[in-house]
Amino acid sequence: MMNNSTLFKALSGLALASVFTLSSCQKEDFMEEQFHTDSVQVDTQHGQAITGQYIVVFKNGGNNLSATGVSGMTIAGRTATVALRERMLLTAGIEREAIQQTFEGNVNGFAARLSKDQLDQLRKNPEVAYVEQDRIIMLAKPGTDNTTTKGNGKTKDDSTTTKGNGNGNGNGKNKNTEPAPTEPAPSEPTPKEPIPTEPAPTEPEPTEPTPTEPAPTEPSPEPEPEQPTSSPYAKITPLPGETLPWHIAMNGYGDGTGKTVWVIDSGIDTDHPDLNVDFQRSTSLIYGDASIEDGFGHGTYVSGIIAAKNNGTGMVGVAANANVVALRVFDNTGYGTVSRAISAVNYVTNMAKPGDVVNMSLGSGISSTLDNAVTTAAGRGILFAIAAGNSAVDCSVNSPARVNAPGVYTVSAMDRYQNFWSSSNYGAPVDYTAPGVSVTSTRIGGGIGSVGSGTSFAAPHVAGILLLRGEVFSQGIVNGDKDSWPDPIASVE
Numbered sequence: 001m002m003n004n005s006t007l008f009k010a011l012s013g014l015a016l017a018s019v020f021t022l023s024s025c026q027k028e029d030f031m032e033e034q035f036h037t038d039s040v041q042v043d044t045q046h047g048q049a050i051t052g053q054y055i056v057v058f059k060n061g062g063n064n065l066s067a068t069g070v071s072g073m074t075i076a077g078r079t080a081t082v083a084l085r086e087r088m089l090l091t092a093g094i095e096r097e098a099i100q101q102t103f104e105g106n107v108n109g110f111a112a113r114l115s116k117d118q119l120d121q122l123r124k125n126p127e128v129a130y131v132e133q134d135r136i137i138m139l140a141k142p143g144t145d146n147t148t149t150k151g152n153g154k155t156k157d158d159s160t161t162t163k164g165n166g167n168g169n170g171n172g173k174n175k176n177t178e179p180a181p182t183e184p185a186p187s188e189p190t191p192k193e194p195i196p197t198e199p200a201p202t203e204p205e206p207t208e209p210t211p212t213e214p215a216p217t218e219p220s221p222e223p224e225p226e227q228p229t230s231s232p233y234a235k236i237t238p239l240p241g242e243t244l245p246w247h248i249a250m251n252g253y254g255d256g257t258g259k260t261v262w263v264i265d266s267g268i269d270t271d272h273p274d275l276n277v278d279f280q281r282s283t284s285l286i287y288g289d290a291s292i293e294d295g296f297g298h299g300t301y302v303s304g305i306i307a308a309k310n311n312g313t314g315m316v317g318v319a320a321n322a323n324v325v326a327l328r329v330f331d332n333t334g335y336g337t338v339s340r341a342i343s344a345v346n347y348v349t350n351m352a353k354p355g356d357v358v359n360m361s362l363g364s365g366i367s368s369t370l371d372n373a374v375t376t377a378a379g380r381g382i383l384f385a386i387a388a389g390n391s392a393v394d395c396s397v398n399s400p401a402r403v404n405a406p407g408v409y410t411v412s413a414m415d416r417y418q419n420f421w422s423s424s425n426y427g428a429p430v431d432y433t434a435p436g437v438s439v440t441s442t443r444i445g446g447g448i449g450s451v452g453s454g455t456s457f458a459a460p461h462v463a464g465i466l467l468l469r470g471e472v473f474s475q476g477i478v479n480g481d482k483d484s485w486p487d488p489i490a491s492v493e
Contacts, residue, residue, distance in 0.1 A: 259319060267292045268294050378407030
């Protein structure tokens, strides 16, 4: 946790009981017990406000980050934020046990259970930017496998490779953009200025005398964060004994050695032989539970799609051999909150570097705080792959899927025949589609297995591509998209 306040250390031993039920993935093959849930209960609770629990954001959010790249918050900035929070807690009479999260970095503030009087007092505090009700977040819920027939779209082998709308921008599709543009670029040459025909003057140009006093210099502006750009990637040949799943082969794969992906999810099976887990930077964002171990299975599954090793066993991930940082926001039953997700994005902003990739296979109702945290982190050169969601609705009403900003890629799901998955969310924020039906990946306890379907498993394909290339390319468009902008099919080239 990014919390240095000694007054909050007592919380590290506090076991907070989860009070709202989140979804798990539906049962399928090897993952049956881990992903069994009551879909009616899930639909009722998805994105619901947590009664009496609020996110308090200070006005000085984001101003205290150090100027060196995207490294952590300055000591002075952290000290000021902690002191401000302490004053607010004391003034409002908020007990330590009521604190759920503390935010220091991109977002400064805290999340806590508040009485009505405490809430009113904080909303009137001139140092508070706003107060937002905390909400349930849930792992993107896979559906059961749908029986599909082969569509009439091109497959990878016979489609024309075209560059997608990537370039690290992730700007998505908007109402003013024609769907899947296929028209060639204008052939009219760029107008050129005529070359002057008059001879250059022969008289020497007058020169100003060199000043004897040094001219005053403006202070150098703070350098812009380095933006990832497209780069060649190292191709690999799967070693004997490796499984190459159809969906990895479809969108392409390569060597991700030395690259870092931050997986905001349910943790990771730290003993899995097919994953390179970065123990030093991994952390739990669950107060009272410091373990990064995945007791639910979802985070391990997502991680394998992105980065499973090419080591002669198990399977090959899109960016094979990459380092995986586990940021655990869901407990062993799948519970989570928006405030935990905000803490995780804050952590990434403080710790990651430009070109790193974040996978967020989660969703909730609208949260401006979460959306702003993602947008700010992406503005510092960190790339995001986000699941569109599995409710068959426009994802413009879900955070963080609705974020439409440079460096943020929202991903819908398709099947092996490049047909749009019936339960996938859609809409203008979606940038690409990727395989998300009957995919194979690493499972807790070792080995690999199959599971149901979901955009949770489509987003990590794009995360792997971003690790390899810094942008996303496309291989045609998906069949049967539900909106006016058919999603490009994500590809590594």
